[in-house]
Amino acid sequence: MKQLKWLGAIGLIGWILGTSIYQVDGRQMVAVTQFGKPVRHSTNPGLHFKLPFPFQRTLFFDKRIQIFNPKPMEFLTADKQNIIADGFICWRIQTANPLPFLVSMGDKYHAELFLTDIFTSEMGASLGRYTLKNFISTETADLRTPEILKELTAKCTQSAAENGIEILSVEVKKFNLPEENKPSVYARMTEERNRIAKKYRAEGQEKAAIIRAEADREKSRIVSESTEKAQVLLGEGEAESMRIFSAAHAKSPVFYSFLRTLEAYEKFLNERTTIVLSPDHELLRLLTRGK
């Protein structure tokens, strides 16, 4: 009997100790409730004390930053374009005071439901105010994604704060086109590529033609230049020949004139010419006189 009492006493003390001491991990925050009503909270890690169960209970929360990725949804932009946005939210329970979260949300599951709602409505509103080229464009001036996201974050932050949620950032990790739109996009892409291919081929032909024409021009230029030079050389040769002849002939003008005349006879006297010689002519001397 006595032993049972001892066992009972030890058991009670153990129970009291076990439920009065609790550990808060560095990743957690804790709220202590007394018969369901929150009495205090703490984010300090370490060993803590409270009234034993069933007087006081502890509720633990993750105080770290959490990532929530709602299902991608289809939205309509201001210029009536359908686009699927896949975003994510970085959030955490307000570290200063987890009690609003405890009261409004209760747990992560409900928090995510809430976040899905505000994300969907705010994202829809934002996308609806801007045109597609504010998100997707090759012109830097059109793009306004960072400021739109800032706006989005600010709007979400407000409604979240009232419920004990601190939103750190809202990002879009993907923009996609709805499946139904893809065939027409592919058709457009194909057409565009074909057009570009044609352009390249045409450019190639054009450039090649220009180079060839230039080559032909150059070739005839080189040839005509050299023909000219050849003429000049021949001219020089003739001139030099003339000079040489003149130099020599000038030294013996009489003799030259004699030879030149004989040459002339050779040229103009032919079969049709008749020369009349008198019998006393020098040449016929031997014939007529015999000596």
Add this chain to the structure above:
Amino acid sequence: MKPMRLKLSIAAIILTGAISVLCLRIVGPDERGIAVIFGRPRGHELAPGLHFLPPYPAGKLILLKSGEIKRVYVGKMRDWQGDDVRTQLPEEMEYLTGDKNILKIKSVVQYRIKNASDYFFNMRNVFEYIEYIAEAELTRLIAAMTVEDVLTTGKAEIQIKVQAAMQNHLDAMNTGVSILSVQFRDVAPPMEVEEAFKAVMTSKQEKEKAVHQASGYQNEARHEAGAEAGVLLQKSEAEKTAMINRAQGESEYFTALAAEHRAHPELVTRRIFLEKMEKLLTRVRILIAE
């Protein structure tokens, strides 16, 4: 000693020994440790080696492989919150380019833990955050570029910019992660338009080939013309020289003859005259008359 006291002493020694063993912790060579005592983390990281901590559950040792290079693959099948929507999502990741083209891109992010306690205590799922933020930055950058740029010259630029942007985000959230690299594994247009994209590459090559051929023609033409010109000039030079030489020779002959003539004028004149007449008069008709 009384047997009771002996038993107690032995029990005490065994107990001390057991507790000591339970207090021993080892941190591996590629790890860093965070000591948590009664839930409160100790300030500094524990280096590899032997350490003493109160036994579990009072003392916990969290081990993180901080030297290891970890990888995140961006672009794989996902399922959302328990719903299997594999049939709805593209298998590889599709990105929209600034000129409204679609590209499928797979990439790899390499990172390592630079601060173990930041990594452990600040964010719940850093791995997931790295993947998401990589996608977000890729999306943002690619949405500002043309499909040509992304497929050709833009790859290096994108990889560098995404890495820098990611590092900013990760540092802003105090995740204790250092991004080592972002690399594309595959960048390709969707299957449905692959042919058309290939055709553009082919046409580019055709263009180059046409220009290349024309250049070849140009070189050939130049050479031909040069050779032709060279031959022509050579010939003319030779002719010029021959002409001059001929003139030289002929005038020397004349000069020699002229010297002969100066020496014996009558004789030379007569001789030449008769030689010439011989030839000429055989050709012509001669009439001898008074």
